[in-house]
Amino acid sequence: MKVIVIQANGTVRVEYLKSSDEIKNHLNGGWLEMITFDKSTHAYIDEEGKQKQLPVNRIATALFAGKLFTGDMIVGPMVLLGTLNDRGQIDGEEYDVPDNIMTLINVIRESL
Numbered sequence: 001m002k003v004i005v006i007q008a009n010g011t012v013r014v015e016y017l018k019s020s021d022e023i024k025n026h027l028n029g030g031w032l033e034m035i036t037f038d039k040s041t042h043a044y045i046d047e048e049g050k051q052k053q054l055p056v057n058r059i060a061t062a063l064f065a066g067k068l069f070t071g072d073m074i075v076g077p078m079v080l081l082g083t084l085n086d087r088g089q090i091d092g093e094e095y096d097v098p099d100n101i102m103t104l105i106n107v108i109r110e111s112l
Contacts, residue, residue, distance in 0.1 A: 002096035004080040004105065006063075008055040010112075012105055020094050026079050037064065040084045040098050049076040062108045 005026050006012050017023065023044050024032060030046030037043060043064075046054065054076035061073045068074070082095040 001081065001094060004097050004101060006057060006060045006078045006080070006105070008057040008076055010059060010109070012059065012102075012109070014102070020081070023079050023081075027077055030076070035064065035067070037067070037080070037101075039090070040082060041080060041101055042083055043078050043080045045074055045078050046076045049074075052076070058112055059105060059108055062112065063105060 001017055001020075003015050003017055003023070003026075004012065005015055015026075024030070027044060027046045030052075031048055032044045033047035035043050035045065043060070045060070046052065057074045057076060057078055060078040061068070064074060080097045080101055082097045083090050084098075085091050085093065085095060
């Protein structure tokens with residue numbers, strides 16, 4: 001599946017994972033916390049990222065603006081995935097991240 005990995009240092013890259021089990025590798029073995037972006041997309045972050053004092057992920061925080069509590073921020077790496085199957089339905093599995101998400105990320109990168 002195609003995912004987008006956003007690192008706290010501003011690096012953004014598209015990767016292809018064979019299974020959702022590989023997500024944990026991108027989060028340095030942390031506990032997975034899922035956060036919802038919209039109907040077609042969700043993301044995983046390290047649930048203990050703030051306790052570990054991971055650096056602020058400015059791009060991920062800006063991407064999720066309006067979806068976080070006031071003053072909250074995303075720290076450490078984030079992995080974005082799709083939620084819709086080929087029929088545009090949510091079936092509990094994970095799929096390719098929608099192409100429009102990279103467009104949003106590029107707009108955010110230009111504004112930071």
